[in-house]
Amino acid sequence: MSMPIKALGHVVLKVRDLSVSVPFYRDVLGLREVARYGHNMVFFTAGNNHHDLALLELGSHAPAPDAQSVGLYHVAFKVGDNLDALRGLRDHLAQQGVPVLGQSDHQVSQSLYIQDPDGIEIELYVDADPSVWRDNPQAVATIRKLNLDPQ
Numbered sequence: 001m002s003m004p005i006k007a008l009g010h011v012v013l014k015v016r017d018l019s020v021s022v023p024f025y026r027d028v029l030g031l032r033e034v035a036r037y038g039h040n041m042v043f044f045t046a047g048n049n050h051h052d053l054a055l056l057e058l059g060s061h062a063p064a065p066d067a068q069s070v071g072l073y074h075v076a077f078k079v080g081d082n083l084d085a086l087r088g089l090r091d092h093l094a095q096q097g098v099p100v101l102g103q104s105d106h107q108v109s110q111s112l113y114i115q116d117p118d119g120i121e122i123e124l125y126v127d128a129d130p131s132v133w134r135d136n137p138q139a140v141a142t143i144r145k146l147n148l149d150p151q
Helices: 018-028 083-095 131-135 137-141
Strands: 011-015 032-037 041-045 053-057 075-080 102-105 109-115 121-127
Touching: 011 018, 018 032, 018 041, 018 053, 075 083, 083 109, 083 121, 131 137
Parallel strands: 011 053, 075 121
Antiparallel strands: 032 041, 041 053, 102 109, 109 121
């Protein structure tokens, strides 16, 4: 018998400089800082969990991860429940000087893609109607271009 996993609890990201990364995750993405451990770790919550994300500072000389190596591809944060929320976020990111690298319609969700100050890819998404993936689990493997501008 396998041990059942109930939920993904949190993610810890390694960053170069907390003085750069903390304002990005706090002020740009809106996560709330809840605790610090020593001088090199900060914990954040999205509001419903004791912590959803932690950042571990490695120092300014830490190398960037190789795009072709095994490891984290991206972290995804739910940002709302409809495309208007995603449009509002896109405008907020533009005001903060954060470029949107991509926009995707995954059928089960719609997403914007950005990078944090260390080049870690962040997906910011809204969910579609849950019946889409409940009725067709294969729908999660959909990637189409998303157009958020009015037709």
